[in-house]
Amino acid sequence: MEQRGRNARQQRRGCFVFVILTVFWSGAFAQIRYSVSEEVQGGTVVGNIAKDLGLDKNALKLRGYRIVADSSEPLFEVNQSDGNLYLRKKIDREEVCEKSSPCLINLKTVLENPLEIHSVTVEILDINDHAPVFMEKEKRLEIFESVLPGARFQLQAAQDPDVGQFSIQQYKLSQNEHFRVEVKDRGEDGKVPFLVLQKQLDRETTEKHKLRLTAVDGGKPAKSGNIEIIVDVLDINDNSPVFTKETYSATIKENIPIGTIVIQVNATDLDKGANGEIIYSFGNEVKSKITELFSINENTGEITVKGQIDFEKSKSYEIDVQASDRGHAPLTTDKSIKINVIDVNDNPPEIEVTSFSNSIKEDSKIGTTVALISVRDSDSGINGKVICTIKQDVPFTLSPSLQENMFAVVSMSQLDREIRPHYDVTIIAKDSGDPSFTVEKTINVVVSDVNDNFPEFSMAPYTFYISENNIPGASVFSVKAFDRDDGDNALVSYGILREMNSDNKLSSFLSINSETGEISALKSFDFESVKTFQFHVVATDSGSPPLSSNVTVNVFILDQNDNAPVILYPVSSNGSAEGVEEIPRNVNAGHLVTKVRAYDADIGYNGWLLFSLQQVTDHSLFALDRYTGQIRTLRSFTETDEAEHKLLILVKDNGNVSLSATATVIVKLVEPKEAFAASDVQSAAAEDEDSHVTFYLIITLGSVSLLFLISIIVLIAMQCSKSTDYTSKYLPEPNYDGTLCHSIQYRSGDKRYMLVGPRMSVGSTIVPGSHANTLVLPDRRKTSDECVGVSCVGCEDSTVRLAQMARHAKPEQRRQQEKEAKKEAKEEEKKKIKSVNAISNMNKMF
Numbered sequence: 001m002e003q004r005g006r007n008a009r010q011q012r013r014g015c016f017v018f019v020i021l022t023v024f025w026s027g028a029f030a031q032i033r034y035s036v037s038e039e040v041q042g043g044t045v046v047g048n049i050a051k052d053l054g055l056d057k058n059a060l061k062l063r064g065y066r067i068v069a070d071s072s073e074p075l076f077e078v079n080q081s082d083g084n085l086y087l088r089k090k091i092d093r094e095e096v097c098e099k100s101s102p103c104l105i106n107l108k109t110v111l112e113n114p115l116e117i118h119s120v121t122v123e124i125l126d127i128n129d130h131a132p133v134f135m136e137k138e139k140r141l142e143i144f145e146s147v148l149p150g151a152r153f154q155l156q157a158a159q160d161p162d163v164g165q166f167s168i169q170q171y172k173l174s175q176n177e178h179f180r181v182e183v184k185d186r187g188e189d190g191k192v193p194f195l196v197l198q199k200q201l202d203r204e205t206t207e208k209h210k211l212r213l214t215a216v217d218g219g220k221p222a223k224s225g226n227i228e229i230i231v232d233v234l235d236i237n238d239n240s241p242v243f244t245k246e247t248y249s250a251t252i253k254e255n256i257p258i259g260t261i262v263i264q265v266n267a268t269d270l271d272k273g274a275n276g277e278i279i280y281s282f283g284n285e286v287k288s289k290i291t292e293l294f295s296i297n298e299n300t301g302e303i304t305v306k307g308q309i310d311f312e313k314s315k316s317y318e319i320d321v322q323a324s325d326r327g328h329a330p331l332t333t334d335k336s337i338k339i340n341v342i343d344v345n346d347n348p349p350e351i352e353v354t355s356f357s358n359s360i361k362e363d364s365k366i367g368t369t370v371a372l373i374s375v376r377d378s379d380s381g382i383n384g385k386v387i388c389t390i391k392q393d394v395p396f397t398l399s400p401s402l403q404e405n406m407f408a409v410v411s412m413s414q415l416d417r418e419i420r421p422h423y424d425v426t427i428i429a430k431d432s433g434d435p436s437f438t439v440e441k442t443i444n445v446v447v448s449d450v451n452d453n454f455p456e457f458s459m460a461p462y463t464f465y466i467s468e469n470n471i472p473g474a475s476v477f478s479v480k481a482f483d484r485d486d487g488d489n490a491l492v493s494y495g496i497l498r499e500m501n502s503d504n505k506l507s508s509f510l511s512i513n514s515e516t517g518e519i520s521a522l523k524s525f526d527f528e529s530v531k532t533f534q535f536h537v538v539a540t541d542s543g544s545p546p547l548s549s550n551v552t553v554n555v556f557i558l559d560q561n562d563n564a565p566v567i568l569y570p571v572s573s574n575g576s577a578e579g580v581e582e583i584p585r586n587v588n589a590g591h592l593v594t595k596v597r598a599y600d601a602d603i604g605y606n607g608w609l610l611f612s613l614q615q616v617t618d619h620s621l622f623a624l625d626r627y628t629g630q631i632r633t634l635r636s637f638t639e640t641d642e643a644e645h646k647l648l649i650l651v652k653d654n655g656n657v658s659l660s661a662t663a664t665v666i667v668k669l670v671e672p673k674e675a676f677a678a679s680d681v682q683s684a685a686a687e688d689e690d691s692h693v694t695f696y697l698i699i700t701l702g703s704v705s706l707l708f709l710i711s712i713i714v715l716i717a718m719q720c721s722k723s724t725d726y727t728s729k730y731l732p733e734p735n736y737d738g739t740l741c742h743s744i745q746y747r748s749g750d751k752r753y754m755l756v757g758p759r760m761s762v763g764s765t766i767v768p769g770s771h772a773n774t775l776v777l778p779d780r781r782k783t784s785d786e787c788v789g790v791s792c793v794g795c796e797d798s799t800v801r802l803a804q805m806a807r808h809a810k811p812e813q814r815r816q817q818e819k820e821a822k823k824e825a826k827e828e829e830k831k832k833i834k835s836v837n838a839i840s841n842m843n844k845m846f
Contacts, residue, residue, distance in 0.1 A: 050083025345433025561655025
């Protein structure tokens with residue numbers, strides 16, 4: 001009864017299951033993980049998958065809930081009634097996974113309609129159901145009495161199929177004074193015990209030592225196994241074999257031919273005779289699987305491949321080799337040899353179609369799944385990296401899922417049954433090895449039909465060019481659409497979308513033939529009014545429901561040469577293209593007389609204007625720029641030149657049939673003083689135009705001017721009383737407009753000042769002259785010829801003098817004089833700026 005209770009408690013502990021649930025919602029994939037202890041009875045519930053995934057357990061059977069088994073004898077089954085995952089039989093973890101940790105069993109569960117796939121991982125937990133076991137019950141060692149303390153002797157390691165904490169954790173040696181045990185951890189190969197001599201042996205005292213070595217695992221309670229070690233103490237053979245290298249290692253490829261020599265070890269012994277002859281062998285602890293793959297020549301030390309090397313089973317091997325002499329009491333030296341295995345691409349990829357739906361509607365959304373596939377490759381590293389593609393030009397692609405090496409075959413573009421009713425989708429799996437392996441798998445996908453074809457225009461958008469002044473009612477262009485459907489679905493009618501063109505009044509003047517798509521214009525177009533417009537045409541099929549599409553039509557009106565040039569300047573008061581220009585007789589060659597301005601409403605070549613001089617009284621005097629319309633002097637005027645010249649200018653465009661206009665410019669040559677007087681007269685006329693200024697404003701301005709004049713007189717009187725050397729003369733002289741020139745120049749020390757009276761215009765410029773008593777009234781045009789011919793008294797402007805001299809100079813002298821004149825003009829301009837600033841500061845003082 002007590003034993004039954006312990007079994008029941010052990011059964012409950014063995015059936016302990018914990019669930020790790022991880023759900024990735026991307027499509028219809030989920031992953032859950034369970035754990036169950038080994039050795040539990042068949043029929044044990046591992047977990048409720050339907051509950052953990054939130055599935056309706058009443059619909060499991062209807063949706064064909066099942067496990068996709070990788071082997072013929074699955075370890076688990078699922079109950080379609082309640083969604084529980086059961087063990088089919090008792091599981092021995094050591095049988096399923098050997099030494100692998102953790103021990104994971106991957107399952108795939110599938111629900112159909114709609115398709116869902118879930119990955120279930122079951123971890124088999126180890127229990128301490130094995131005790132350490134030595135392969136031999138007794139181990140006999142022969143040790144010479146001359147062996148010094150510290151000598152190590154490798155012992156047979158115990159075997160324990162359990163892993164982790166339940167594997168061998170320590171070795172214990174029975175109590176004695178000569179030996180102790182040391183343990184070396186070799187990773188996957190476990191812990192290997194070594195017998196270490198800690199006190200020198202004495203054969204005469206004790207000829208044989210009996211020891212007990214115990215291997216203990218980490219269970220609670222711990223399990224153990226024993227081996228009897230008998231140490232025979234031999235007489236002196238005091239030289240052990242010594243290997244010639246400190247370390248030995250080799251690298252081989254998997255699938256290396258049997259019989260290939262991997263490495264050769266070599267050891268020497270200083271003893272002579274039998275005691276110096278060495279034989280090689282594998283150590284006692286070498287596992288049987290290593291002896292099945294490798295062999296050693298006891299005489300030469302050559303290690304040869306004996307069996308099939310597979311990288312997928314083991315990536316490296318560590319072999320213990322013993323070198324022993326042939327003495328009566330042979331001495332043995334151990335050496336560990338590391339053999340690394342290089343992977344070769346010897347496994348082709350495998351493609352498995354997990355789920356497949358052989359039809360898809362042509363209006364299905366992009367990304368619709370038609371099949372689920374999984375690929376795998378037993379190789380590792382780059383040899384096990386598989387690249388999956390789809391062969392041929394088909395509208396399907398592979399979409400990787402969250403689960404590794406699983407793909408969904410999905411549509412990547414809109415399908416059209418009228419173009420292709422079915423597809424042979426060939427899936428290609430190719431690993432990255434060299435040379436690589438490639439496998440193919442083909443599935444047939446049928447496209448089911450829907451009414452999904454819209455009318456299509458032959459162009460999108462349409463662009464048409466129409467010359468202005470077209471004939472109303474005539475066909476100007478046409479549009480064309482086609483439908484890939486059959487029957488009424490392909491019968492297309494046309495119309496203009498008025499509601500889309502409510503802001504475009506021109507579309508109301510268009511008419512379209514509903515059957516042919518020809519478009520007529522009901523009015524003539526004028527390029528100068530409208531250069532381009534846009535409207536939309538709709539094409540509708542006769543299907544049920546009808547499908548339609550529209551297209552944008554861009555219309556560009558082409559210009560024709562139907563507008564003559566218009567003269568903008570000169571224009572007389574009566575509106576005719578005639579103007580009078582007065583220029584001084586002393587202007588230089590290149591002087592700008594005037595500029596004829598014209599405009600043409602046409603564009604391009606039709607609006608490109610050229611100017612030509614049709615009539616002129618003297619061709620040597622004037623030149624016309626054919627592109628800008630500028631009229632300039634060709635030379636300086638002489639006394640013999642006529643005072644008035646008439647120029648007739650022709651302005652024409654560049655159309656195929658040119659249109660033109662003419663303008664008349666009358667150039668009058670006047671003396672410089674007359675030109676200045678004319679300028680003042682215009683100024684006075686402008687003042688007369690402002691006669692609407694109130695009487696009070698005139699009085700105010702007069703008062704301010706009087707006060708300003710009195711202030712200037714007072715200031716001059718004060719300066720004259722303080723100055724020891726001054727010269728001041730008032731030189732009233734009638735101006736050209738009948739006014740007095742009130743400019744006063746005076747000297748104070750080394751500085752000269754110019755005072756300008758209130759009668760001078762705002763744009764007047766003070767020009768310092770070479771004489772102290774020079775009164776200058778500048779030209780209001782503010783050109784490089786300032787003050788020419790407009791001096792009140794004795795104007796000695798250098799520009800005027802040089803201009804007068806240039807008329808009678810030779811060409812070389814004239815060029816030199818012009819150069820000097822420009823230089824002197826720049827210097828005078830700087831002086832003018834300084835003078836204006838000085839006057840401005842003085843005005844602020846008043």
